[in-house]
Every structure is written in structure tokens, then in C-alpha cells.
Amino acid sequence: MRRKGILxxxxxxxxxxxxxxxIMLVVDAGYPMAYEDRVIDLALCPGVPDLLTVLRAIRQDMWVEAYHMIDDAKANNPNAWNGVADVFPDALPGVKPNAWFHEDGYRNAKFIVRTGAWMPWGNVALVSGIPVQEWFGNTGGTVPDSWTERHALNVKHGMTGVE
Incomplete structure (x- = not known):
């Protein structure tokens, strides 16, 4: 039996x-989609599991370089907006229009995780990242300047490499 992490x-x-x-979309219970192999439906009942619980679990196992939320979320769902920022303080935040989540985001997502989140604007696109220092450390060179800021953010928030 697995000792910790995602079960x-x-x-x-x-x-x-x-x-x-x-891209991994983590979406609310009302997100419209076809149920296909790339869909992981965790929803049990309204609110269970909630968005932030699912995101905290994913953070333990996945390098997230950036995330995007619906552009209206900051004004209309500050709980989700601030909560996602707290879960991923070392990821680059961004916004996308709602239509992107239902069109390009839906088409381009490798996986879609449906939560029981019972709220509007509760969708997040997670962009998978890399452990910067370890990744570039195997080259025999240094971390390129374009990646030093990303690495500094990782280190600041305790994400220094693969354990």
C-alpha cells in the first residue's frame, strides 16, 4: 500500500x-465535458472534494511552473483566486478568458480533473514544470539566466528539487 501522496x-x-x-485542468463540479480517458472525476457530492484540497494534493506530487484562472475569478471568486495563489506561491500566475477553458484549454489539456467544487469560476489550468537546478545541473553548465528567477521562486518556497 502506498505510504503517502495521492492515493x-x-x-x-x-x-x-x-x-x-x-496542461492539467482542475475544474469545478459544473464544468461541461465528455467523459473520456483523460477525465479524472473525483467529485463525490457538492463541495467534496473541494478545489483547494485537490490542488494541495497535486502540489505534493507535481511540479507546477504556472497556473491560469478565469479572468473574472479575481473579482468574482476571491476565495478561489487567493487560495490558488497560496497553494502555488512559486508558480507564475496568469489569467485566461472563460471561453479558453471551454475551448482551447479543454482541447489541449492532457488531463482534466473534476472536483466537487461548488462555485463559479472554480477552474484552474496547471502548467507542468521542472525542478530547475536538478534539470540543468545534469548539463555540466549553469542554469541559464532565463531560468534563474524560476529557480529562486522554487527555493524561496521550499521546492528545491526531487527528494
Whole structure:
């Protein structure tokens, strides 16, 4: 039996299959989608599991370089907006229009994780990242200047490499 981390088999497998720059959508209970192999439905009942609980679990197992929320979320769902920022303080935040989540985001997401989140604007696109220092450390060179800021953010928030 697994000692810690994500116990859901499909979600654990999905995280293992994520590559750099792949997108995982983590969506609320009302998100419209077709149920296909890339969908991981965790919803049990309204509010269970909630968005932030799912994101905290994903953070333990996945390098998240950036995340995007619906552009209206900051004004209309500050609990989700601030909560996601707290879960991923070392990721680069961004916004996308609601239509992106239902069109390009939906088409391009490698996986879609449905939570029981019972709220509007409760969708987050996670962009998979890399452990910067370790990744570039195997080159024999130094971390390129374009990545030093990302690495500094990782270190500041305790994400220094693979344990």
C-alpha cells in the first residue's frame, strides 16, 4: 500500500505522465465535458472534494511552473483566486478568458480533473514544470539566466528539487 501522496490511481498515473508544459485542468463540479480517458472525476457530492484540497494534493506530487484562472475569478471568486495563489506561491500566475477553458484549454489539456467544487469560476489550468537546478545541473553548465528567477521562486518556497 502506498505510504503517502495521492492515493487515487488515475490521478497518480496522470501526474506521472505529465511532461514539461503539459496542461492539467482542475475544474469545478459544473464544468461541461465528455467523459473520456483523460477525465479524472473525483467529485463525490457538492463541495467534496473541494478545489483547494485537490490542488494541495497535486502540489505534493507535481511540479507546477504556472497556473491560469478565469479572468473574472479575481473579482468574482476571491476565495478561489487567493487560495490558488497560496497553494502555488512559486508558480507564475496568469489569467485566461472563460471561453479558453471551454475551448482551447479543454482541447489541449492532457488531463482534466473534476472536483466537487461548488462555485463559479472554480477552474484552474496547471502548467507542468521542472525542478530547475536538478534539470540543468545534469548539463555540466549553469542554469541559464532565463531560468534563474524560476529557480529562486522554487527555493524561496521550499521546492528545491526531487527528494
Amino acid at each position: 487515487n490511481v488515475k490521478l497518480g498515473r496522470a501526474i506521472s505522465e505529465m511532461g514539461h508544459d503539459d
